[in-house]
Structures are given as structure tokens and as C-alpha cells.
Amino acid sequence: MANRVEILKLAEVLGVDEDELSSLAPVPADDIRTVRTAVGEQIFAQHETRFRRIAKLAGSVPAPLSAKIAQMALSPLLGARVAAVMEPSIAVKLAGSLATDYLADLSVALDPVRAEAIIARIPDRMIQEVGALLVERREYFALGRFVSVIEPDAALEVVRDASGRDLLQVALFADDLEALDALVKRIDDERLVDAIRAAQEEALYDDAVTLVVSVSPDSRERLVPLIAALDASGVDAFAESIHRFDAWHAALPALANLDAEVLASVANSDATLADGMLPRMIEVARELSLDDLVDRLPQVLDAAHVKAAGKALAAH
Numbered sequence: 388m389a390n391r392v393e394i395l396k397l398a399e400v401l402g403v404d405e406d407e408l409s410s411l412a413p414v415p416a417d418d419i420r421t422v423r424t425a426v427g428e429q430i431f432a433q434h435e436t437r438f439r440r441i442a443k444l445a446g447s448v449p450a451p452l453s454a455k456i457a458q459m460a461l462s463p464l465l466g467a468r469v470a471a472v473m474e475p476s477i478a479v480k481l482a483g484s485l486a487t488d489y490l491a492d493l494s495v496a497l498d499p500v501r502a503e504a505i506i507a508r509i510p511d512r513m514i515q516e517v518g519a520l521l522v523e524r525r526e527y528f529a530l531g532r533f534v535s536v537i538e539p540d541a542a543l544e545v546v547r548d549a550s551g552r553d554l555l556q557v558a559l560f561a562d563d564l565e566a567l568d569a570l571v572k573r574i575d576d577e578r579l580v581d582a583i584r585a586a587q588e589e590a591l592y593d594d595a596v597t598l599v600v601s602v603s604p605d606s607r608e609r610l611v612p613l614i615a616a617l618d619a620s621g622v623d624a625f626a627e628s629i630h631r632f633d634a635w636h637a638a639l640p641a642l643a644n645l646d647a648e649v650l651a652s653v654a655n656s657d658a659t660l661a662d663g664m665l666p667r668m669i670e671v672a673r674e675l676s677l678d679d680l681v682d683r684l685p686q687v688l689d690a691a692h693v694k695a696a697g698k699a700l701a702a703h
């Protein structure tokens with residue numbers, strides 16, 4: 388699953404469709420991330436001297452005039468490269484004179500880690516305005532990267548009016564999983580329900596499962612019951628996605644805390660009749676020492692599902 392996300396991110400950096408990178412499917416996620424980082428660094432290093440010359444020139448004239456020249460003469464991509472090497476105090480003054488549209492365009496091309504010292508000084512109001520425009524434009528890759536370098540409260544304001552689908556996509560592209568988790572903890576249950584519903588309505592099940600896997604166990608305790616509360620078709624699709632990516636290690640601890648009625652509805656779904664799914668669930672539950680969950684299964688499974696579980700259940 389981490390591999391899938393990294394392929395999506397590399398495709399964004401290279402400006403290609405993810406299908407063109409399908410050959411990278413067997414490559415470890417960390418290796419793909421290394422390539423993505425190296426590509427960005429190499430592109431920057433080739434012209435860094437030029438970027439610094441422009442940055443020095445920009446700092447030698449009043450900010451309003453410099454901003455006007457930048458918007459006329461520099462593409463957002465070049466503007467982003469120049470901003471990354473500017474003195475933070477000068478860059479912040481310049482940003483205050485730039486149009487929100489231009490700042491949004493620039494943000495898409497900006498490396499937030501390289502520009503972290505600048506972003507830390509940008510007023511929250513400006514971050515919220517630019518962020519809202521990025522949400523409107525569905526620039527999820529840029530938003531996901533910025534989650535790692537802005538304060539959680541500011542990030543929460545950026546996605547305040549975002550749809551459930553928007554939340555899901557921003558989470559998918561988050562580079563810093565701790566920052567993502569901090570954001571999820573500040574989002575109320577109603578908004579998270581919207582994200583889960585969006586996953587069902589738009590068949591974004593893999594994206595939602597990626598979110599579950601990416602956050603902390605505490606956050607999973609909130610997310611998994613929301614998935615379990617979906618209708619039968621939604622539960623089936625999520626179960627299939629979890630099984631396809633073998634994400635049971637992330638999902639089962641939260642499932643273990645469901646009451647008997649909800650656990651029965653999940654365990655007895657049509658999807659779990661698939662060959663090998665219930666045995667794999669039971670195997671992982673034992674690996675995680677979720678003995679109580681394994682003990683409860685014979686009590687909630689119907690005859691067809693007991694048969695599907697087979698020897699895995701009997702071996703306990």
C-alpha cells in the first residue's frame with residue numbers, strides 16, 4: 388500500500404500518469420521515495436546558482452515592485468525555485484504583495500521542506516486563503532506535502548470547508564504521517580463520516596484503507612467503526628481492499644472492539660466468503676494476540692462463514 392502511494396507521488400513529480408510507472412509495483416516504497424527526492428534535488432541543483440542570483444535581485448527592490456516583476460516575468464515553477472533560496476524575511480514580505488492565484492500556482496511547485504523556514508513565518512490568514520484555493524483546484528499532492536510543515540490548527544482551517552473526497556485525497560498524499568495523524572485527531576467524527584461515505588460513493592476504497600493504515604492505532608479506533616457502519620456493499624468493498632493489500636494488521640485491532648452485532652455484520656459479509664480471507668484474518672489475529680477476537684468468531688459467524696474459516700478456526 389505504501390508502494391502504491393509513492394508511485395502516485397512520483398507520477399505527480401514527473402508529470403506522468405501513474406499507469407506509466409506500473410513496472411515499479413514490485414519496488415520497495417522507500418526506494419521509490421528516494422528516487423522522487425533525488426529527482427527533485429537534481430532538478431533544483433542544476434540551476435541553483437541562477438535561482439540565487441534572481442533571489443538576490445528580488446531582495447534589492449521594494450517588495451511591491453519585486454512582486455509585480457515576479458508575476459510578470461517568472462513562471463510559478465521558476466518562482467517556486469527562487470523562493471526556496473530567498474532569505475525568509477524577504478520572501479514573506481514578497482508573498483504579502485503577490486496575488487493569491489499566483490501564490491497558489493507557486494505552491495504547487497514549491498518544495499515545502501526546503502521552504503519550511505519561510506512557511507513558518509507566513510500569516511495563518513494567507514495560508515488559509517491559498518490552501519482553500521488549492522482545495523478548490525483539487526491540488527491534493529501539494530496540499531498533502533504542506534500538511535507536514537504547517538501547524539495542525541492551520542491545516543485544519545485549510546480543510547475546514549473541504550468535502551469528504553477532498554479530505555481523503557489530501558490524506559493520501561501526506562508526506563508526514565505523524566502530521567497527518569495530528570490532523571485526523573482534530574477532525575470531528577461527522578467530517579470523517581463524510582470522507583468514508585465519499586470513499587463508498589466514488590469507489591475510493593483503496594484510498595480510505597490507505598488512510599486507515601497510515602494513522603495511529605488511536606485514530607484507527609475511530610475510523611474502522613465508521614467503515615463497519617456502512618451498508619453491506621460498502622463493507623464488502625472495504626474488506627476486499629483490506630485483503631488485497633493485506634492490511635489486516637492495521638484493521639483487526641479496531642475490529643476486535645466492535646460489539647457482537649456489528650462484528651457479526653462485518654464477519655458475515657459476502658466478501659469474507661472469498662477463498663482464504665477468513666483464514667488470513669484469523670492468522671493475523673493470532674499473530675497480534677487478539678485471542679478474544681478469535682474466541683468471539685465462532686459465536687458470530689453463520690454456518691457458511693464457519694465453513695469458509697475452516698481449519699483456521701478449528702485450530703484455536
